[in-house]
Amino acid sequence: MHEIRFCKKDEYKLLQEFIKKYWKEDHIFVKSKEILDFQHFDKKNQRYNFLVAFNKQNKEFDAVLGFILQSQYDINAKDINIWTSLWSAKKEFPSLGLRLYKSLQEFFSLKNTASSGMSEFSLKFVRLFNYHKIGKLYHFYIKNDKRKYFKIAYFKDIKTISHRKSSLKLKLLSCNEFKNYELKSNFYPKKSKDYFIYRYFKHPIYKYKAYGVFKDDKILSIFFTRIIKQNKSKCMLIVDFLGKFQKNLYDEFQKLLQKQNLEFVSFLCYVWDTNKIIQMGFSLKNEESIIPVYFEPFLKENIDIYFAFKSEYKNYTIFKGDSDQDRPNIYINSV
Known part of the structure; x- marks a missing residue:
């Protein structure tokens, strides 16, 4: 049949x-x-x-x-x-x-498979297939220290956090500039230069931006981001990453948030060592704050994103742009 x-x-x-x-x-x-x-x-x-x-x-x-x-x-x-x-x-x-x-x-x-944004129905059945890890994506963020009022998110604690200064710089990269840099993919699944170009720079709807982390003229890593417009305000999502996590980027992200008048930058991911993200300057969201993850339609609430994977690699990592988790649902909210 x-x-x-x-x-x-x-x-x-x-x-x-x-x-x-x-x-x-x-x-x-x-x-x-x-x-x-x-x-x-x-x-x-x-x-x-x-x-x-x-x-x-x-x-x-x-x-x-x-x-x-x-x-x-x-x-x-x-x-x-x-x-x-x-x-x-x-x-x-x-x-x-x-x-x-x-x-x-x-x-x-x-041997290597994963799913992210799983429904309750899916969660019931993935346990039958011997996944190595089933859990919720970590939700990291840096809020704009100069903002007193937030229309997209809610932060109970709005105190400024002190971080060490750094010689690192964040710089916006064009697609052509990205093509000229050579960086290794330090996580599994491995992603090539062409992958990032066609997945992000050439997306038919969303306008992704890549920010390189530089020490002098040497590029160390790259964040792939998307800006969201909502409630007459804006925020930034980090959807993918290339290179190695670098320490003490808090001040650079503050400059970026303040220059573009963004409420916050958020980083949804699964990594085996969360300290690497915290050392960059990010905080792990707690239940007393509200940082939305769904914008099409917009839901001002905390929503857990469940994932499951099995892999022969110990450094299996999940970012928001993987699978179909940063896919348009409607043709608005992207700039």
């Missing part, structure tokens, strides 16, 4: 119809083929990176499982890591979701 296979290039309308009926009626993949293609159309294999359960009787999809490969943004990348994303099955076929996941594991012989 069911054929388990990849979604064919000419079946995107079938995929959109399933998502509309059985996941979310106004999902961005339903409204925008451009975003669907950016996230999931596999140019190398000329398919959509969705595993589907195709019903041979009614010619519909009865379950889908989306995934993202490194080669989605770097066609020369070796796909030894996979991100799973949208996962759904019709109520009358509850076992199909597990069947798709098992099939995906078998097809790719998965």
